[in-house]
Amino acid sequence: MMDNFTPGPFTEELVTAGIPERLHEWLSGYGIGALVLKMGIHFLEMSPERTVATMPVEGNTQVAGILHGGAHVVLAETLGSFAAGMHAGTGRHAVGIEVNATHHRSIDTGTVTGTCIAIHLGGTLTTHEVVMTDDKGRRLSTARITNMLRDNGPAKKAD
Incomplete structure (x- = not known):
């Protein structure tokens, strides 16, 4: 788990899509995209x-x-x-x-x-x-x- 990381609005989306936790901070502000x-x-x-x-x-x-x-x-x-x-x-x-x-x-x-x-x-x-x-x-x-x-x-x- 990353230190000092607050889950963003896309955290559930990232988990559902199989994104590894180590990449959540990188994608937390954008998600994975609607398409x-x-x-x-x-x-x-x-x-x-x-x-x-x-x-x-x-x-x-x-x-x-x-x-x-x-x-x-x-x-x-x-x-x-x-x-x-x-x-x-x-x-x-x-x-x-x-x-x-x-x-x-x-x-x-x-x-x-x-x-x-x-x-x-x-x-x-x-x-x-x-x-x-x-x-x-x-x-x-x-x-x-x-x-x-x-x-x-x-x-x-x-x-």
């Missing part, structure tokens, strides 16, 4: 080098009843952006500048697992590969995301 909540993404591992999460197929399908291709990309960008943000560290943040995906296989039920592995962790750019698999370990899609790391701006004064 991540809507997609049902649940984190299993989180580090700049490797971030893993699951997402249900149900509720994320397109008209043909299979997982929407955009849902694959949302999972990939979520994982890559969180990993890049952790690498950026205090006083900095990650901004996605490129994402691409190749879809290999469709899925119409079950859970998708995204595994994000760092390809490059630099001072100004990070690149991660994200592989989405089904419950049997079959590759569904492969994505790559590049994030630019930027310094946070000056704090804004309240009016």
Whole structure:
């Protein structure tokens, strides 16, 4: 448990999404984002080098009843952006500048697992590969995301 940490308005959201307690202070003022909540993404591992999460197929399908291709990309960008943000560290943040995906296989039920592995962790750019698999370990899609790391701006004064 972190010393001198007061739970913020997003603490319950962070716990529900599987965010490790060591990252609660970092995300306490922002949460994990409305889209991540809507997609049902649940984190299993989180580090700049490797971030893993699951997402249900149900509720994320397109008209043909299979997982929407955009849902694959949302999972990939979520994982890559969180990993890049952790690498950026205090006083900095990650901004996605490129994402691409190749879809290999469709899925119409079950859970998708995204595994994000760092390809490059630099001072100004990070690149991660994200592989989405089904419950049997079959590759569904492969994505790559590049994030630019930027310094946070000056704090804004309240009016």
